Amino acid sequence: KSHASILIWSLGNESYAGTVFAQMADYVRKADPTRVQHYEGVTHNRKFDDATQIESRMYAPAKEIEEYLTKKPAKPFISVEYAHAMGNSVGDLAAYTALEKYQHYQGGFIWDWIDQGLEKEGHLLYGGDFDDRPTDYEFCGNGLVFADRTTSPKLANVKALYSNLKLEVKDGQLFLKNDNLFTNSSAYYFLTSLLVDGKLTYQSQPLTFGLEPGESGTFVLPWPEVEDEKGEIVYQVTAHLKEDLPWADEGFTVAEAEEAVTKLPEFYPAGRPELVDSDFNLGLKGNGFRILFSKAKGWPVSIKYAGREYLKRLPEFTFWRALTDNDRGAGYGYDLAKWENAGKYARLQDISYEIKENSVLVKTAFTLPVALKGDLTITYEVDSLGKIAVTANFPGAVENGLLPAFGLNFALPKELSDYRYYGLGPNESYADRLEGSYLGIYQGAVEKNFTPYLRPQEAGNRSKVRYYQLFDEESGLEFTANGADLNLSALPYSAAQIEAADHAFELSNNYTWVRALAAQMGVGGDDSWGQKVHPEFCLDAQEA
The missing domain is CATH 2.60.40.10 (Immunoglobulins)
Structure with missing residues (x-):
């Protein structure tokens, strides 16, 4: 009672309501009339509403809070816990800070400040790693700051909005x-x-x-x-x-x-390359480059510039991301599971080419192992400088619901370990977590793009990318937006590797993995045990 930093007395935490709390409220009012008291539990039993002078709720959706604020409330509102910051989270925090326009909204307290991971032999561990049962596993990883006290990308978003x-x-x-x-x-x-x-x-x-x-x-x-x-x-x-x-x-x-x-870059072909049409492959070549398309696979199987091979594996469509903690809590692993391998097992239907005045078009059409209205197509326009303009078109279908992401995966030499890009940065960003990221040219090491969440999950996405360069001391590649900006990540690990790992130290680096996306759904963050990503930040497979 002698600590001047105390602003509000709390009667307890997550314990429903009853006569004991009413008695405590009476005591606090008499013992310290200078401070207000709150208790979230009365929202579950309004009979004891007088026990709190504040309307304080946990993880209430912003829309429900606004409904309260617009009905001439008798008490100020405080989100005693909100914006559960577990893993890759804190999406659409702006929906809450926008409520500051109402006089009765007094803000809230993000849960939590610091991850509760424990260090052992140089690794951060969590529930279950000590043979503790039962356990909530990584549920202790809900901080804006990592357990080693380094800051997470979520904190830049909070700083901007706060x-x-x-x-x-x-x-x-x-x-x-x-x-x-x-x-x-x-x-x-x-x-x-x-x-x-x-x-x-x-x-x-x-x-x-x-x-x-x-x-x-x-x-x-x-x-x-x-x-x-x-x-x-x-x-x-x-x-x-x-x-x-x-x-x-x-x-x-x-x-x-x-x-x-905004003035986004556009592709203008600089002349027609030489075309070689064989029984099994299509070859395109020019000064300093060779590109080879497999007629059996429908993908480029070799991309060489100045004699250096840049493709380590076949590219793939991607409709998936390594599940975030919020994804798991919202049940997206079950709801969206059909997309995990849809791109990996896409079946080629047709491959053809068209010779144009200043370029060559290679056209492919695929069918996915999910019901679709028509084929998924991808077109490559190659010019005499070796530039490749890629256009992927997914028509979607009503029955396919939500889509985690849409784009292409590339496995590149792991020696391309440095990056430079023009887009939002310097931290990772997502459709519902753009605040705190600003346009600029940013550079660094690819390995640093993998955000060390307590349990590995989707990480490293950069939004509104105009161009993204990957290189080593000798040479490199550049991915450039063509009339529309990109979401792009360059990581030491694939989404499949990240999805399969329980800890970062289990991951191995064989390639530099690039995910060039037209879009990716938001990360969500109202809570981590059921709340979905807000609809305006979801991708509808009917309109992909």
Whole structure:
């Protein structure tokens, strides 16, 4: 009772409600009238509603919270636990932070802060690894911070949405809201940056905007003139601390926003390559490259540039991802199991080619081992420089429901262990977890793309990718968007390897695995024991 950091007294946790809690509430009100008390259990038994001065619920969907907030509530609402951060999670947190527009919404507490993995012989272990039975296995891995205290990609998303400075860049202007309770926005300095195709071409001197707590304002920003034809233009604004604080140093970025004048790359063939049509293969060659398509398999079986072979295995369609903890909890392993091997066992129906003026088209059609309306087709347009424009088309079918992902898998030499890309970064991102990721050029080691969740699962996806390069000291490959941005991951392991592993130390690296996706469903995060990914972040196989 002598700890001044206590803000709210809790009567207990997950224990229903009854007369004992009513008596405790009476005691707390008398013993400490300066603080409010809460108890989540009364939401299950409204007879004891007077035991709490706060409407506090666990893992309530955002829509249900909004229903409460719009009905002239008598009590403020706090999500005493929400956004269960287990594994690759915290999807659509924005649906909750958007509720701050209601005066009675007082935010919530993400469960949890740190994974509870235990280290043994250099590895992080979890329930069941110590022959403990019964056990909840990796259910202790629900932190925004990993057990070794390194930060997870989820934390960047939380930082962006929890920031007390709300920034929006639109038509070159800054819309700023100061949600601090006591601090003027002049305590921060702001930088404006202009990027062209991801490269920084301009940065302003520090700017100051003075808004009192709770105030909003619009500010005209100093931007240089840029010709549209120079490439994709991105206007970015960042807010930074002016001085050292106990929790961060001067210059720390507290908020960021951007506006992109999008100009995505498009493929224009540069001339026709030489075509060799044999009994079993189709060959395409030009200056410094050789590409070989198998007529029996329907896939490229060899892609060589400057004599180096880049394909280590046949490419495959992919409709699957290694299940996340939320996927398992939502039952997607059962509901979507038909997609796991649909691409692996696709059956070739036809392969043909067409000679065009400045390129050669190789066309293939496949049937999948699930009911479809028509074939899945893929077309390769190859030009004289060895560029390959790939177009995959999946018509979908009503009976196929949700789709985890759609794209292609490539097994490349593991020596291609470094990457550089232009897209959202620097961390992994997903359709429902884009906040905290910003357009730019990022680079690093492929092995670092595999996020070390306590139990291996889908990881490493980069969203809105314009181009992605993989290379070693000698040479490399580039995957480029063609009129629409990509989701792309480059990892030391395949989705099948990740799906089969219980711990990261069980995985072995034979190739650099690339998953180039048109789309992937969100990761979800309302809870990890039943809540589905929100519909707006799902893929409908009827409209793939």
